[in-house]
Amino acid sequence: MNIDSIKNGIVIDHIEAGKGMEIYTLLHLDLLDCSVAIIKNVNSQKMGKKDIIKIDSQIDLDMDILGYVSPDATVDIIKDGKLCEKKKMTLPEKLTNVIFCKNPRCITTTEQELPNIFNLTDKKNRVYRCVYCESKGE
Amino acid sequence: MRSVIDIKDLSIKEIEEIIAVAEDIIANPQKYAHKCDGKKLATLFFEPSTRTRLSFEAAMYELGGNVLSVSDANTSSASKGESVSDTAKVVSCYADIIAMRHPKEGAPLVAATNASIPVINAGDGGHNHPTQTLADLLTIHREKGHFDNLTVGFCGDLKFGRTVHSLISALSRYSGIKFVLISPDELKLPGYVKTNLSEMGIEFVETKDLVEVMPDLDILYMTRVQGERFFNEEDYLRLKDSYILTPEKLTTAKYDLCILHPLPRVNEISVAVDDDPRACYFKQVLNGKYMRMSLILKLLEVD
Structure with a gap:
């Protein structure tokens, strides 16, 4: 399967297989006017299968969302048809309105204008906790 | 602006300073009688509470200050939907x-x-209750003289008991602390608190049997199984009488055991225990007022 290479844009590579659509939604790529391609289940030597997203435009990506959903993903910045920068993701220290607190006793359940903020409390096990009630984020 | 929401907001040094001021208040109450003249404490209580609110209000009055009080969420603007x-x-x-x-x-x-x-957190759901922890710490300090090398038993509701989580968090910072966690399976300490203890290398054991571990304890912290923390009435009724402390269960305890309880008590400590010199829970109430006085002075930056 061939997808045309892009001249000026972004390639999000090494996305965990099956997470491409979730990232597309969370990054609000549906709102873009440019061409966006989601390629699912691409064969990968390193990962077995992976997803790839190609965006035919230079946009600001929310790296925190990307780092949380698929920490092994890479972001390739393409300019004039050439790879000019490759960014690796890291787990973000703080997530705002990416995941939502499910604790029914948390203040965020009644005051819905409050931002849902989670801090990374255990990097090894990828555990985030709500800043208000300290419940584990899921 | 400095607030205390979690006991961890205070360093060990700050807790020692708050205890030192509380001890001075106990020794010289007149010295502090006008420290907060002209100052006002607002007690905003959106959940039923008698003792904590009265303790805060008594603390402010004894410092010479005044109190504005909301004690019923139904009569406050929160009932109209005002945000926190x-x-x-x-x-x-x-x-x-x-x-x-x-x-x-x-x-x-x-x-x-x-x-x-x-802002001082006077209790938020099953989460934190730092001023109760300050009361607990002053009581332990006055009864034992130190916080390190103590074996501390927590008995009852360790899952929803916010005072338990806060005290464990505070005592975890001292060396040689060992925790004995006594509860039914349904009310065990949350996994993340145990993970934190393991990562800090703090020794703890879990058991369902209070009598078996009694001889080991320096401190026994009893808790009430709180109906308002349950979604299911049946679970509450089944578990509420799980652990009741009686004089018979204390026969194997150390002579200098310190029995604590955040109160209110329902039936988890028999009234027959009240006359035992090891029962410290009413002293704990008084100590709570002194620690709240000391904390108010600290946060208002009154010398």
């Missing part, structure tokens, strides 16, 4: 410091973020 952040901004215009109890976990943090005056 708006309430905090409004009350900041009237008072010098806020003590807030709220059924929703994290509400005092939201208040502290939006208020222009210090």
Whole structure:
């Protein structure tokens, strides 16, 4: 399967297989006017299968969302048809309105204008906790 | 603006300073009788509480200050749907410091973020209750003289008991501490608290049998199985009488055991234990007032 290479844009590579659509939604790529391609289940030597997203435009990506959903993903910045920068993701220290607190006793359940903020409390096990009630984020 | 939402907001050094001032208040109450003249404490209690609110109010009056009080959420603007952040901004215009109890976990943090005056968390759901921990710490300090190398038993509701989580968090910072966690399976200490203990290399054991571990304990912290923390009435009724402390169970305890309870008590400590010199829970109530006085002075930056 061939997808045309892009001249000026972004390639999000090494996305965990099956997470491409979730990232597309969370990054609000549906709102873009440019061409966006989601390629699912691409064969990968390193990962077995992976997803790839190609965006035919230079946009600001929310790296925190990307780092949380698929920490092994890479972001390739393409300019004039050439790879000019490759960014690796890291787990973000703080997530705002990416995941939502499910604790029914948390203040965020009644005051819905409050931002849902989670801090990374255990990097090894990828555990985030709500800043208000300290419940584990899921 | 300095607030205290979690006991971890205070360093060991600050806790020692608060204890030292509380001891001085106990020794020289007259010296502190006018320290807060002209200052106002707003007690915003959106959840039923008698003792904590009265303790805060007594603390402020004994410092010479005054109190503005909301003790019933149904008669406050919260019943009209006002947000915690708006309430905090409004009350900041009237008072010098806020003590807030709220059924929703994290509400005092939201208040502290939006208020222009210090906020003290007086209990948020099953989450934190730092001033109860200060009361517990002063009592342990007065009874034992130190915090290190103690074996501390927690008995009853370790899952929802916010006072348990806060005291474990505070004592975890001292060396040689060992915890004995006594509860039914349904009310065990949450996994993340145990993970934190393991990562800090703190020794703890879990058991269902209070009598078996009694001889090992320096401190026994009893808790009430709280009906309001359960979603299911049947679970509450089944577990509420799980652990009741009686004089018979204390026969194997150390002569200098210190028995604590955050109160109110329902039936988990028999009244027959009250006359035992090892029962410290009513001293704990008084110590709570002194620690709240000391904390108010600290946050208002009164010398």
